[in-house]
Amino acid sequence: MRILDTPATIKNPPERFTGDVWLDLLVTPQDGDQRMVVGLVRFAPGARTAWHRHARGQTLHVLAGVALVQSRGQAVVEVRPGQRVYCPPGEEHWHGATPDAFMEHLAMSEAADDPDQSTEWLALVTDDEYAAR
Numbered sequence: 644m645r646i647l648d649t650p651a652t653i654k655n656p657p658e659r660f661t662g663d664v665w666l667d668l669l670v671t672p673q674d675g676d677q678r679m680v681v682g683l684v685r686f687a688p689g690a691r692t693a694w695h696r697h698a699r700g701q702t703l704h705v706l707a708g709v710a711l712v713q714s715r716g717q718a719v720v721e722v723r724p725g726q727r728v729y730c731p732p733g734e735e736h737w738h739g740a741t742p743d744a745f746m747e748h749l750a751m752s753e754a755a756d757d758p759d760q761s762t763e764w765l766a767l768v769t770d771d772e773y774a775a776r
């Protein structure tokens with residue numbers, strides 16, 4: 644066993660996120676064919692991901708604030724601290740903070756065979772899409 648290095652907090656790129664979103668990569672594959680990836684993600688008020696989909700799905704566990712999560716064609720769902728929301732493989736969705744408060748969640752997923760294909764990023768969530776709830 645070994646204590647893992649603590650990577651620096653990453654500011655998520657504006658091509659894939661609206662507003663300020665920071666990522667701490669807590670778990671990444673270390674050995675062999677491991678796939679587990681866990682990120683601690685912090686969103687400023689009003690910040691959100693772009694539309695995207697995960698090759699092997701994703702589970703979010705909300706730690707603070709209220710997460711807004713929407714799958715394409717469905718209503719925006721509010722997810723509260725202590726709750727988890729699961730997005731199946733290939734389902735287009737976004738997640739973010741409410742307009743007035745920070746939000747923090749764990750994002751848990753498994754890498755695709757080609758790790759670069761784990762998440763497919765699509766269009767940014769417009770202000771109209773974000774406000775439609």
Ligand code: MN
Nearest residue numbers: 697701730738
């Ligand atoms: Mn996601």
